[in-house]
Amino acid sequence: MIGLLRGTLLEKLPPDILLDVNGVGYEVQLPMTSFYELPEVNQAVTLFTHFVVREDAQLLFGFITRQERSLFRILIKANGVGPKLACTILSGMSAAQFVQAVMYEDITAMVKMPGVGKKTAERLVVELKDKLKDLDVAHASTPAAGQGPSIESAPSEQTILAPQLSSKEEAISALVALGYKPAQAEKSVKGVFSEDASSEQLIRDALKSMV
Template identity: 65%
Template structure:
């Protein structure tokens, strides 16, 4: 099982990246909370991974912290939640925000995420409560725990930020009209795609 990769970031198009590890290119899908923290292209980065093997595909998911990967693994153990939906959940809100939803039984916020209906949200609140308590206790002493803050500063991508943002939202399960409306509603001149994605997601919660 592949648990961690250290390599050079050669491509990134949310939510996917290509990591060059000693000449081998690994394609990974990251939740946007992790994607925001990536360095610029051609910089070295360490990514914690979770490998999924299906009959029709082999998929590698990446995370910038062990805590976020641990939460992802707990999510996919929940009945009705697969890797794609877990990635969507962690892209729509930070891990700390998800913890707050569980602590406060906040179904209303969870159902705003694509693919999360009322029944799925209710299962998440019930099944994740005890799991999160154990995970947070195991994480005590970690400086960051579930707090994921962006330190990535990208250069503006002229004429492509809106397209990149819409493509990222579509890949997470949002409908084309919904993604386009959210992006156009928050777009400001000189916004880079990562900032635009983050603002569009926030506007839908």
């Protein structure tokens, strides 16, 4: 099990990144709540990780905080929730917001995320309410002491050129990767688009508009 990676951030193509760890490039998918907290390219970052092995793929998911990874691991044990849906849920809600939605049985907020229908939301409330009541997410936006992202300069020659997408195209692509239908993703991004907004800001605003 790969539980933690510390290295240089080479690419940011939300919701995926490429992380250089001592010369080895790891492709990691992050929920957008963690993606927003990343430093700039060519800076150092530490991620808590969860490694998923399937017959057709090996997937690595990354999280800025230990609490968010703990919630992800609880989610993927629930009936009908795989890693991709768990990542989508944690992109639409922070760990604290999701725990609050479960504890207060806020089905309306949960069904606004792709892949979460009314029956799934109701099942998550029943299955997770007891498991989440002791999960400490009060400081889930703050990295664990000594384990969060450390920001340091990295040699510029380590830069890898990513495909040059516009901020709008990158935001739409990220939402589709998270499970939203292309038409829904495009409509949501267009609704919050501004010329000076970064792709991360467009994704954040688009997700907020859909919740």
